Structure formats: C-alpha cells, structure tokens
Amino acid sequence: MAQELKVELEGVSKDAIGGVIEQEELEPAGAPPARVGFWVFIAGEVIILLSLIASAIYFRLTYPHWHETSTFTNVIISTINTFILLTGSLTAVLAHHFAFADAWKKARRFLLLTMLCGLAFVGMKAYEYSLEIHHGFYPNTDPFWMFYYTITGIHGLHVFAGACILFGVWLYVRKTKSKYAVENAALYWHFVDLVWLYIFPMFYLT
Amino acid sequence: MRPLRATDYPGIDLSIDIVLWGIVIVGIFSFIILAYGLWRFSAKRNPVASRTIPPAFRRLVFLDIAVLIFDIVLLAVNIYFWADLFIENDDASIQERAAAENAEVVYVKAIGRQFFWTFLYPGPDGQWNTNDDIIRGNTLVLPANAYVAVDITANDVLHSFFLPNFRIKYDAIPGINTRVWFKTTREGKYEIACAELCGAGHYKMRGEVEVLSQKNYQEWLQQVSGNSYLRYASLTTQGESTLHNNEQNSEETE
Amino acid sequence: MSAAETSWVKQYLFSTDHKVIGKQYLLTGLFMALIGGILAVAFRTNLASPGVLSDSAYLRLVTYHGSIMFFWVAMPVLLGGFGNLLIPLMIGARDMAFPTLNMLSYWTFVVSAIVLILSFFVPGGGFSGGWTIYPPLSAMPDAFLGEHLGTILFLLAVALEFASMLMGGVNFIATIITMRTKGLSFFRLPLMIWMQLIASVLFLLSVTPLIAGAFMLMMDIFAGTHFFTVTAEHTGNPILFQHLFWFFGHPEVYVILFPALGIIAEIFPANTRRPFYSYKTLVWTAIIAGVLSFLVWAHHQFVAGINPYSAIWFSVFTVAISVPFSISLVVMGLSLVNGSIRFTAPMVWAVGAYAMFIIGGLTGLPLGAFTADVYFHDTYFVVAHFHYTVFTIAVLSAIAGLYYWFPKWFGRQLNETFGKWHAILTLIFYNGFAFPGFFLGLAGHPRRYASLGFFEYLHEYQWVHVMMTVSTYLLFATQLVFAVYFIYAIFKGKKVEDPNPWKATTLEWLAPSPPPHLNWGNTHPIVEHDPYEYAVNGELKAKGIDFLPQGKLYVLKKSDAEKQEQEG
Numbered sequence A: 001m002a003q004e005l006k007v008e009l010e011g012v013s014k015d016a017i018g019g020v021i022e023q024e025e026l027e028p029a030g031a032p033p034a035r036v037g038f039w040v041f042i043a044g045e046v047i048i049l050l051s052l053i054a055s056a057i058y059f060r061l062t063y064p065h066w067h068e069t070s071t072f073t074n075v076i077i078s079t080i081n082t083f084i085l086l087t088g089s090l091t092a093v094l095a096h097h098f099a100f101a102d103a104w105k106k107a108r109r110f111l112l113l114t115m116l117c118g119l120a121f122v123g124m125k126a127y128e129y130s131l132e133i134h135h136g137f138y139p140n141t142d143p144f145w146m147f148y149y150t151i152t153g154i155h156g157l158h159v160f161a162g163a164c165i166l167f168g169v170w171l172y173v174r175k176t177k178s179k180y181a182v183e184n185a186a187l188y189w190h191f192v193d194l195v196w197l198y199i200f201p202m203f204y205l206t
Numbered sequence B: 001m002r003p004l005r006a007t008d009y010p011g012i013d014l015s016i017d018i019v020l021w022g023i024v025i026v027g028i029f030s031f032i033i034l035a036y037g038l039w040r041f042s043a044k045r046n047p048v049a050s051r052t053i054p055p056a057f058r059r060l061v062f063l064d065i066a067v068l069i070f071d072i073v074l075l076a077v078n079i080y081f082w083a084d085l086f087i088e089n090d091d092a093s094i095q096e097r098a099a100a101e102n103a104e105v106v107y108v109k110a111i112g113r114q115f116f117w118t119f120l121y122p123g124p125d126g127q128w129n130t131n132d133d134i135i136r137g138n139t140l141v142l143p144a145n146a147y148v149a150v151d152i153t154a155n156d157v158l159h160s161f162f163l164p165n166f167r168i169k170y171d172a173i174p175g176i177n178t179r180v181w182f183k184t185t186r187e188g189k190y191e192i193a194c195a196e197l198c199g200a201g202h203y204k205m206r207g208e209v210e211v212l213s214q215k216n217y218q219e220w221l222q223q224v225s226g227n228s229y230l231r232y233a234s235l236t237t238q239g240e241s242t243l244h245n246n247e248q249n250s251e252e253t254e
Numbered sequence C: 001m002s003a004a005e006t007s008w009v010k011q012y013l014f015s016t017d018h019k020v021i022g023k024q025y026l027l028t029g030l031f032m033a034l035i036g037g038i039l040a041v042a043f044r045t046n047l048a049s050p051g052v053l054s055d056s057a058y059l060r061l062v063t064y065h066g067s068i069m070f071f072w073v074a075m076p077v078l079l080g081g082f083g084n085l086l087i088p089l090m091i092g093a094r095d096m097a098f099p100t101l102n103m104l105s106y107w108t109f110v111v112s113a114i115v116l117i118l119s120f121f122v123p124g125g126g127f128s129g130g131w132t133i134y135p136p137l138s139a140m141p142d143a144f145l146g147e148h149l150g151t152i153l154f155l156l157a158v159a160l161e162f163a164s165m166l167m168g169g170v171n172f173i174a175t176i177i178t179m180r181t182k183g184l185s186f187f188r189l190p191l192m193i194w195m196q197l198i199a200s201v202l203f204l205l206s207v208t209p210l211i212a213g214a215f216m217l218m219m220d221i222f223a224g225t226h227f228f229t230v231t232a233e234h235t236g237n238p239i240l241f242q243h244l245f246w247f248f249g250h251p252e253v254y255v256i257l258f259p260a261l262g263i264i265a266e267i268f269p270a271n272t273r274r275p276f277y278s279y280k281t282l283v284w285t286a287i288i289a290g291v292l293s294f295l296v297w298a299h300h301q302f303v304a305g306i307n308p309y310s311a312i313w314f315s316v317f318t319v320a321i322s323v324p325f326s327i328s329l330v331v332m333g334l335s336l337v338n339g340s341i342r343f344t345a346p347m348v349w350a351v352g353a354y355a356m357f358i359i360g361g362l363t364g365l366p367l368g369a370f371t372a373d374v375y376f377h378d379t380y381f382v383v384a385h386f387h388y389t390v391f392t393i394a395v396l397s398a399i400a401g402l403y404y405w406f407p408k409w410f411g412r413q414l415n416e417t418f419g420k421w422h423a424i425l426t427l428i429f430y431n432g433f434a435f436p437g438f439f440l441g442l443a444g445h446p447r448r449y450a451s452l453g454f455f456e457y458l459h460e461y462q463w464v465h466v467m468m469t470v471s472t473y474l475l476f477a478t479q480l481v482f483a484v485y486f487i488y489a490i491f492k493g494k495k496v497e498d499p500n501p502w503k504a505t506t507l508e509w510l511a512p513s514p515p516p517h518l519n520w521g522n523t524h525p526i527v528e529h530d531p532y533e534y535a536v537n538g539e540l541k542a543k544g545i546d547f548l549p550q551g552k553l554y555v556l557k558k559s560d561a562e563k564q565e566q567e568g
C-alpha cells in the first residue's frame, strides 16, 4: 500500500496531494477527440466552399449572360460523375459499417472501392476540362467560367485529397484497426459528395 | 486641431465633436476611478481582501448604462447626417437643398489614377457629352456658396477622394461610380488628399480645390470651356468608358 | 521513455510535448517581433526625416511590419505559445489532443516565417500593398507594384501561416472540449481557457472565407481571371474582396484580443486576492462580443462603396459591441474593489494593459460611428486606435503573461524590480509613440504616407512625427534589453523553489516547475472548486491561508497488469 502512495513527481507541495484514486475513475466521459477534431475541420472546409458559392451567386446576380453560358457545360459527363460520387458514398457507408462491426477485411475492401471512385471522378473531370479548353473556354473568358473552373477545381482537389486520405487510412487500419480513422475518412467523403450536390445544379442545370 | 473648415454644413464636425467629447469624458472618469481603486485597495491600505463589494462601487454598473445611452445618442446623430450625406444624395435631393438656400448646384466627375485626379464638368450648358464639356487635371475649381455633387471612380486601383477642409471622404473604385456631395462656403484654395493606398506615390497624390467667387467662377467657366479641346468621350482609358457606360445606363433608366 | 533515452532532436526540435512546442512558438514569435520592431524603427525614421527610404521601400516595411506583428507575433505568441503551454496544464490533461498535429502546426509556421523572410529578398522586393492586400493593387502586381515574385511568396507565407494556425485551432477546440479532467465543467474553466476556446472558434469561422478570397486573388494573379480586377471588358468586384477580408479581419482582432484578456483575467484575481465580481458575466460578454464580431465587418468599408442602408446596420452593431466590452471591463475593474492588491511585476503589466484597453476601446467609437468615420477613415486616428488595441494585446498583455507564468514554464525567476521598471518605461514610450496619432488623425493626416511634406495643411505637424519616432526608438531599446534578459533568465535565472509562487488557484500551479513530460507523473489532478476561490473564509482563513486551489492531485493506483509487469 505504501508503495502505491508514493508520488513520482518531484517538486510538488504536500498540500497539493489529495489522496489515491483508481485509474478507471478518470476516464473522460466526453466524445473521442478524433471525432470532435474532425467535425471542426469539416466545418472549416464547408465555410470555405460556402464563401466561394456565395461569391458566385453574388456575381451571378449582376452578370446577365450566366444562364446562356452555363448551357455549354457537359451535362452527360457531370451526371456520370454524380453517380460515381454517390456510389462512393455508399461504399464509404459500408466501410464504416463493417469497421464498427469489426469485419476489417470487408471494411478495407470498401475503403479501396471508395478510393477508386474518387480517382475515377478526378479522371472524368480532367477529361471534361480538356474538352472545355478545346472549345475555347478559359478561366478568364467570363464570370461563369471563372467561377466554374475555380469552384470545380477546388472541389476536384478535395476529391483527390479524399482519395489520398482513403488510401492512407486503408494502409493505416491494417495494423491499428482504428474505427475513428475509417469514420473520419468516410465523413470526409460525404462532405466532398455533399458539396458536389450543390455545385452540380449550380453550373450544369441552370 | 482639424484643418480650417471651408463649409457651413455642420454634420460631420458635429458627429465628431459628440463622439470625441463623449469618449474623453468617459475615459477620464474611468481613469480617475481606476487610479482611486488601485490606491484604495492596495495591499498596504487593505491587507485583507474580502469577497463582498460595497454598494457604492456596485453603482459603477451605471457606467455601462451611461455608455449605452451615449451609444444611442451618438447613433441617432450619426444616422441623421449619414442619411443626409449618403442616402439622400441623388440629384433631386441635392437640388432641393440648394433651392432652399438659394445656392447653385455644380456637378463634377472625379477620376482617380496613379497618382493624380482628373475632373470633368458638363460645361456652361449643364449637359454631359457636349462640346463644351470641361476636363481638368488635379484642380477642382468651384464657386462659393454652391452644392457640389461629385461622382467618383478610378481607372486603375483604389484611391480615396479626401477633402480635409470639407470633412468629406469617399473611395474611388474602378468599375463603380460613387457619389458624395459637399457645400462650398469660403473662397480659397484647399487640398485634396488620397486616403487609400494606391502605390508608391500615394503620399504625393495631391489635388487642389479652388473656391472662387460666383463672378470669378463664371468667368473661369467661359474661359476654359472654349479651350477644352480634350473631351472625355475621346479618351480610351477604361475609367472614362465605365463612367460613360454608367452615364448611358442612368439615362436609359430615366 | 526517459529524457536520457530520447535524442536531442526529438526532445527539443521535433518534440510533440505541448510545453516544448509552446516554448518554440514563444521564442519564434519573439524573434519575429524583433524583425517587426526593426522594420518599425526603420520606417519611423523615414517619417521623422523623409527621404531615408525610397517610396516603395517605405510601403514595403509598413506592409511587413503590420503582417508580421499580426500573424507572426501576436498569433503564435498568444495562441501558439500561451495556448499550448497553458491549455493542457490548466485543464489537467497530459498533452494536447493531437500532439503530432501540434508539431506539424509549429513546423508549418516556421516554414511560413522562412517564406515570408525570403519574399522580402527576392528580386523586385517584397510585397508593398499593405497588410490588407486590397486588390486591384495586389491582384496585378506587375502592373501596379512591380514585385511579382515578392507578392506571390508573401501570399504563400500568409496561406501557410493560416494553415498552421488552423491546425492549432482544431487541436485547441478538440482538447478543451474532450480532455478536461474530472470535475472541470465548462463553467469551472479558468477564463484563459474560455478565451482560447472562443478565439479558436472565431478564427476557424472567420479565416475560412478569407481563404476562399485568397484563392480567388491567386486566380486573378495566375490565371488572369477577373474576380477583383477591372478592365474595359471585364468587370470584377474589388469590394467583394474587402468584404471577405474584413469578415476575417474584424474577428481576427478578437482572436488575439481574447487570449490577451484571458491573461489579464488570470493575473487580476491572483494579485487582488479576491474572486471576480462575476465570472459568468465575463464568459458571456466574451461570447456575445464574439458573435457580434461577425456582424460588424463592413465598418472598415463605410466610405468604400457599400450600400448606405446596410452601413446603418453595420454602424449600429459596431457601436453595440461597445456594450459587452464595457460590461466586461467594468466587471474586471469591480473585481479590484475590496481586493488586497499586490503590485507584483505581472500585476503592474496587467493593470497597464487594462488601462490601455480602455483607451483602445473608447477610441473605436469614433470609427464605428459612421458619419464621424467619414473623416477619420484611413487617417492616423485609425493607426493610433489599433495600436492601442493590438500593441496592448501583443506586447503589454503578452509580457504580463510572460512575467506571470515564467516561473512555471522555465522553473526560474524574472527579477521583480526589473519587471516593474520595464512596465513603466514601456507604458511611457508606448503612449509617446501612439497617443499623438489621435491628434494627427484629427488633423486629417492620412495613413500610409511616406511623408507629410506634399500637403500644406499637414506641414506644421512634422515635429509630432519626430516625437513619435524618438519614442519608438526608446520603446524598441527597452524591449531589446528585456529580450536579452529574458533569454538570459531562461538559462541562468534564479531557480524557483515553490511551485506556486503567486499563491494562485488554477491547476497549472499544482504541477512542478517546470512540469515534466506528460505533466502529472503518477498523479492526476481532479477539480473540486471554482477557478478563483480567493479570500476564502472558515477553516483555511483561521490557518492564515486565503486561497483554495481549484483541485488536488490524486495518486493513481497501479492496475493489476502494471503491477505484474513491474514484478516480472
């Protein structure tokens, strides 16, 4: 007993010691830090994209040719891309589900599938850009294309980053089996997906 | 401390006076109380602290209420003059004001450019885009006892049209037309400063306002309008073309 | 893992220990402050005797001075330094929630500082368009300023700094929300922690729109878009950038203001020996001011082309924000009443900062009241006003905090007499350089003028500039002496014996000075009381003790597994 009470902390005053306590009594009751931290991060990302979208709306109100120009965007490719992203969301949900059910083999397989969706999206998007540039639409052509390239470009970078994160998590969970890593990767994917669901009507369906 | 006031319009000076006297009084009062508190409750004079607060001091909460009342008065005065200066600043309102005082209205366009001002007048006929339009560099000539409506824009970067003697200031923004008005009262030469960073020569961007008597002004007007071989319509720089477009737009809406 | 086993690099350079990272931030911030100070001395020399610097060099120095003091001094010191050093100790945690992210945040900051310094020396020179980076001036550097590379590197440096502070912010929020020790509910948090939390949230919510704006600005520079630039064919909108910038810019001031108020709020009760008049009022006024700070941004744009009707609301909210701040200052002042004030060095600094905040706050009113602001906008009145807030934040409050926590962090002492003289001299020279600014503003002296020589109505005020410059020299010299003494004291100062030299209540004073890695050894702090239990009555009073620490250390019982491990 006396052994246990020994304070292995030099330089504190005796008055500061209140007694003995079991380790279990200390477990913090709050949410896991990884979850809170990631939600905060996502909140920041959402505001960045919302500011861009708000700026686009602000310009759109004063630019009379927005609607005409928007008919030149490629609805077919973007619709396929929408489906790719939604499929990715489904596989992300499944990965999350299996991770929390401790079926790690399946979970990792679905992580990889989600990542492939991301890469497919980026590939399609790059092809779409090349078509548009071929037709002579550049970022400095007019306000529509300016925002089109800026916002879809930033979104595309996010999708690519998402794919990288998914790959990283795929490697990371092999040993660590970290549920929160899978949860956060899936969360990030959903965020990227949700942003696209705003962008899609804004540039393609107006 | 403020430079000589060249206008009898009191709005901005009055707003400044109220707020400055207010903060000086509140500030001095706070400092006296703070100094007293630090002296009275220093460990030397008050060796044992207590958790209570004597009621006399609790009344300091009224300081917040004083600040609140001051805020409301301040805002009321400011909003009143702001509406005068920047909301009712269309041609009709300015003409109305001038008519009440039997004063003239002068319309001017000011264009900021690195690092000088260009002023355009509609000329003796009072119509824009006619042959007697006047273009002047860096000196704004005005009659005394007149309401002056200035439409400001810039054609490279941001500038700010600042007339310390008239207490007026407004940014010159490329692509956007903004309107300020002020009243001239005293004859004399005054300065125009640039109050928005516009590049290395910012501090040299000096213009002048020359307020002439009514008679001298008319003479000047006749004299320059004939000589004004440059018309802004013939200029190709963007500021003017924007100005020109805005002009046309406003004519269309009328 | 004991200290001997870890390599020097891991222990001091790439450490994940919150205390090491905090000290790294502190010292890097101090170094950058030195640079920012030298810049100020240089351009003030030009103001006293015009012609020492070229026109663009003057603007460049002003631009870098402002940016450095804001982003590379105030933020790293008050958030990176004080936040990292204090949050885990004050909430009874062993480290931050994400120690590796924390280290990454610091090193991103270092890279940003290096890029910034590099940008100054590239061909064409550094960016000279002001810390507000207003386009079109900044969006077409080739056309207007002639420093293409310098502008790009400057923007890159700012972007990296934001990234670094965002990593820190996420970490702070997650740590404060999830890692508080047992018994430490939100309304028992020391005010410093509240302020760090509010500041981190404000930063996260305000910087993100500016990141979007910065991205558009970069597109204007690189891709030739016209978000903010205007040409004959393309009409961008320069005002949009101002909206995005000030939506960030105003809360950003509070991001550094709140930690500064937090420092004062820790020093006051420990030296008045009585609790706050109303702890909860202080928390709520900070939250209300934080919320209001998002509704006032366009008070920087009253004469910059915004809608005159919306200007009314921005003015009303701006003036309204004086209410929570006046309440919070009055409550802090009332907490001196019936105290037994000990004028220790940190207390002298804190009182000085408090007094200067009164001036800084009051002089915000002429700028927030929009009709008066027509005259004051972009004059020296603005310069004087924000020096009374930002200098008070970044220098007076920060140094107050350094004197207060120095024994805890470094296990050594700073000389009390030195500290008091340092405070008095700093206050005199500070007012000597900042206060005349109000008169220059009243005289209509626009800011960012390399010289007033071109304007007749300003000629008579040249002597004021000379006086301000002399004060700046003296102020800088004073801080230089302090910096030398500070570094000396870190290594050679007198060791402290008592872990709680100020007899303060919050948890960090329970830990040894300096606290070991992971802070609490085999004990753990548990919170049992409110944070500022001074002037206690009853049993303790009879024993001659006037304070009740917020918590106590409890020795952890070893679990069975650990016991076996030890035996085996």
Ligand SMILES: [Cu+2]
Binding pocket: B158, B159, B160, B194, B195, B196, B197, B198, B199, B201, B202, B203, B205
């Ligand atoms: Cu200028």
Ligand SMILES: [Cu+2]
Binding pocket: C249, C250, C296, C297, C299, C300
């Ligand atoms: Cu502000």
